Amino acid sequence: MIQIWAVYLRGILIIKKRLIKTLAGMLVSPLLYAVAFGWGIGRDITVEGVSYLQFMLPGLIAISTMNQSFNVSYEINIIRFFSKVFEEFLLSPASSFKIVLGNVLYGMTKGMLSFIILVCIAAFAGKTFSFNPLILLPVLLNVFMFASLGVFISLAVKTHRDMSNFMSFVITPMSFLAGTFFSLNKLPILLQYLARIIPLTHASIAIRGAYLGYSVSMYHYLALAGYSAVFFLLAVYIVKKAVD
């Protein structure tokens, strides 16, 4: 346990040192989305029987928690390619599983911080955020899934530039195609099927269901759990392979 704590503690100490910058960074992008799409474009629009802002808020939670938890990949990239601190982890007697879990918990913490911020924004904006504890389950699965993917990708890429490419070609398109800003029913059938392969889609649907208080198919939760398990195992594998 203490070795997992060592890896996690490093991340927490860094968040603590940059707390204001970190929180401000988490605030900017969801706030801009809310202003542009929620109050700007979607003020008088109703989607699936609710106001657009209410429809969009769970999507924003899905995107924001995804971005922040996946962001652990940038941190690992820096300590892998530049400061080489990651070598300290590899050199230590901590197993690959513990190194990955410590980093995933760090990514999850960042993701959950952004969730708390969004809840605060919603409250500040006057939208009654009837906090349903059930929302925590899909949010936690979402941050675990993307933190695991972040750890895997950060060690799978060969250069820092590959990391940016992954963001441009995978993470950013996923943000817009996962039913976050619009209902998937509006998409052509083929794209609807494609969207259902995307991990974020399941997070978006499950979070929206919990937020708006309707039940969603267990299939989405199973998909989230399945993706999480696959990404986590891939991360453990890639850390093991890092010493090849």
Place this chain on the structure above:
Amino acid sequence: MEYIINIHKLNKTFGKTPAVKDLDLAVIRGEMFAFLGPNGAGKSTTLRMICGLCRPGSGSVVVDGVELTAQKNEYKKKIGLVCQHFNVDTELTVYENFKIHAYLYKMNKNNLEKKIHEMLSAADLSDKKHALASALSGGMKRKLQIVRAIMHSPEILFLDEPTAGLDAFSREKIWNLIKKLNSKGTTVFFTTHYIEEAQNYAMRVAIIHHGQIIKLSEPGQMITELGKWCRETFHENTTKRKYFTSREKAEQYNKDIYKKLIIRPTQLEDVFISLTGEKEL
């Protein structure tokens, strides 16, 4: 004589290029051992394999009776590595660097503060305890790396070019620290590009070339075998060296051919150049 490291038939190939070939090596407990080689000779790959940062193609590495691949986590507790690059965590304080290291090595929490205090004193960094590691000078960062690497009391300390990029004053301080650690019983295995450091500090030296150890002996022995005196001449843009058992023989040799010549005691660097055919850059 007790060996702390036993390496047998170690191999590593990258693609089709062999980096290390059937390397056999044994290091005596308590010694200062220098591992030299030209760039690309395989010394970093060997060091990374010994430290578990690179998987060997074949062969075995045993440190203090524990085999690298069989009991990897137990093995890692027995070694400490100081990398060539400054891999201290510059975003953390000196104290936090020690704390993370202690947790990674599952050190006893009860004695932790005392241990950190000891490490700070050993590295002369007591007044920098709460300073960010990024604010330390190159020499201080290296000292922090060294004491951090021995914090968990490893049986052997590996140093990959510990004084690279440091000024003469900092280099001396680093070597004083390394010698102090060695005098307390830590076996030291180091690589360096400053061959005079190997001559001055190592009890034994191994020279690796094209992935194989081509010479392993005491520095003095290597120099004696080559010839204690060197006659160095510069002719047609080439430095030529010839070695003799005495200064008189060096002075007498082809006395009239070169007007500009130097006769000096042979150094370990001469041994290195004569064996590898190149000066390490």
